[in-house]
Amino acid sequence: MRDPPGPALRAALPLLGAAVSLCTGLQCVCQLCEHTNFTCQTEGACWASVMLTNGREEVVKSCVSLPELNAQVFCHSSKNITKTECCYTDFCNNITLRLPLASESPGRAGPRPVVLAVTVAVPVCVLVLVAVLAVCTSRGRRRRARRGHKPPNVEEPLSEGNLVSSGKTLRDLIYDMTTSGSGSGLPLLVQRxxxxxxxxxxxxxxxxxxxxxxxxxxxxxxxxxxxxxxxxxxxxxxxxxxxxxxxxxxxxxxxxxxxxxxxxxxxxxxxxxxYHEQGSLFDYLNRGTVTVEGMVRLALSVASGLAHLHMEIVGTQGKPAIAHRDLKSKNILVKRNETCAIADLGLAVKHDSVLNTIDIPQNPRVGTRRYMAPEILDDTMNTNIFESFKRADIYSLGLVYWEIARRCCIGGITEEYQLPYYDVVPSDPSIEDMRRVVCEQKLRPNIPNQWQSCEALRVMGRVMRECWHGSGAARLTALRVKKTVSQLCLQEDSKA
Structure with a gap:
């Protein structure tokens, strides 16, 4: 029987695990990852945290991505508020943390054997890690300096007090944590x-x-x-x-x-x-009309957001192609600058181009019946092909464009706001109602004759028809829609 590893070797295991994880990925305990049996995989570190909330200790365990680890914020503790640990071997965060008692004096604590063992056993590894952290710190400071921000003290612990007293807005915090391309959200501890x-x-x-x-x-x-x-x-x-x-x-x-x-x-x-005080596009169009320029600006921003969702970004920190599956005016918000932001991604699907798999959520909701593409209504959509989901989004986009265009004021004339198919289906249509109108009768929203008198509305009408074509393969792509409306936007700007 082999002897168990000595203290020095045991202390070196986390560093060796970190090196191995670069190739295979760490397995960590993850409390929120019910769909993966409460485990997650990362190239960064496993993370455990205990936070004092309303007098109670709350424990969180999860994965830390490599960019979050390099940000040098995630693994910091905050005295008497949070205690966090990052580690580098499989399921090493399956531990119980406790906040230090107020009576404990960290100054009297003796040197930890593990730290001494690591220092003695693997000095080269420690030096390499220090060098990596120094490079990351230097890059972070240069990046913040270019934006005109004073570089924060990397030794300062992360806590609620620090977030509030930093003087940074939410936009600053989000920008700081996402410029590395690590994702669209803040680290879990900051979110909490x-x-x-x-x-x-x-x-x-x-x-x-x-x-x-x-x-x-x-x-x-x-x-x-x-x-x-x-x-x-x-x-x-x-x-x-x-x-x-x-x-x-x-x-x-x-x-x-x-x-x-x-x-x-x-x-x-x-x-x-x-928060966008103007509310949804549905609310916005109900409240008032839009100019030709306003119509084009709204249409371009929706197409830009959808094109970004649909686009796959290839690379180590790439982005999978995503289809929305519930695009409608109530799920699009209007920002203060009169452009749109696509929201409500709870039904979205992701495409893994390497494995050619589609990540479809196990959710009984399938979208909004009024905006469903004909192939969804008659159950002929091939859900094994990701393009099918993108084409269904484009159909919905055509209906949203119709809603916007109806509220465009031309020569003082405008039409009242209505939902698509308002004149042929009930206010809460069933799948059968929509299938009969869209698939059997092949009806589409009416495009008024007066739109022909305005170049922008004429182009928008043509785009709509190509978006809601009965054949998904014949519809435009989101990028093609974006380019067409972008050219229209340039024409309207040149007239101004």
Missing amino acids: TIARTIVLQEIVGKGRFGEVWRGKWCGEDVAVKIFSSRDERSWFREAEIYQTVMLRHENILGFIAADNKDNGTWTQLWLVSE
Whole structure:
């Protein structure tokens, strides 16, 4: 029988594990990863954290990506508020952490044997790690210096107090943590810190999932989408999609945090995002009309967001192609600058081009019947081909464009707001209602004759027809739509 490894070798295992993980990926305990048997895989580190929240200790275990690890924030503890540990061997975060007692004096603590063993046994590894951290720190400081920000002290622990006193806006925090391409969301610890300091102000919307509130964080408005506990799968799926690598885009709703809050009676599932006071495109078009320039600007921003979703970015920090599956005017928000941001990604599907697999959420909802493409209505869509999902999105996009164009004011004449197919189906149509109209009768929303008198509306009408074509293969791509509307935008700008 072999002798067990000595202290020095045991201390070196985390470093050796880190090297191995670069090739195989670490397996870690992950509390939120129910769909993968509460485990996750990463090239960075395993993470365990205990946080003091309302007098109670809350433990979180998850994976830390390599870019998050390089950011040198994630693994820092905050005295008497949080205690975190990052480690580098499989399931090494399956540990119990405790916050230090107030009476404990860290100054009297003796040297830890593991640290001494590592220092003696693997000095070369330690020097390499220090060098890597120094390079990352230097790059981070140069990047912040180019943006005009004072470089923070990397030794300063991360805590609620630090976030508040840093003077940074949410936009700054999000930009700091996503410029490396690590994803569209903040690290989990930062998300929890922000979510626990949001004060809810008023309900701004309701849906099948729950409620949307306007909240305040450090004087800034944020949107808080609160899911009921029975809809946990939808909450988890939407948070997962929003944190996809390289997803962040000006025409996709800015994700901030996902958190679950337990008040002792029931659990609230929060999804925190940027707040847009103009509300949804549906609300915006109901309230008033748009100019030709405004119509084109709205149309271009929606196409830009959808093109970014549909596009695959190849590379180590690449982005999978994503299809929305529930594109409609109520799931598109209007920003202060009169452009749009696509929201509600809970039904989205991702495509793995390497394995040629489609990540379809196990969710009973299949989208909104009024906006469903004919191949979905008559059940002829090939769900094994990812292009099918993108083509269904384009059909929905054509209907959204029709809604926008109807509200365009030409020569003082405009039409009242209506939903697509308002004149041929009930207010809450069934699948059979829509199938009969769209597939059997092959009807589409009416394009008024007066649109022919305006170049922009004429082009928009042509784009709509190509988007809602009965054959998915004959429809335009999101990138083609974006280019066409972009040219239209340039023409309108030149007239101004």
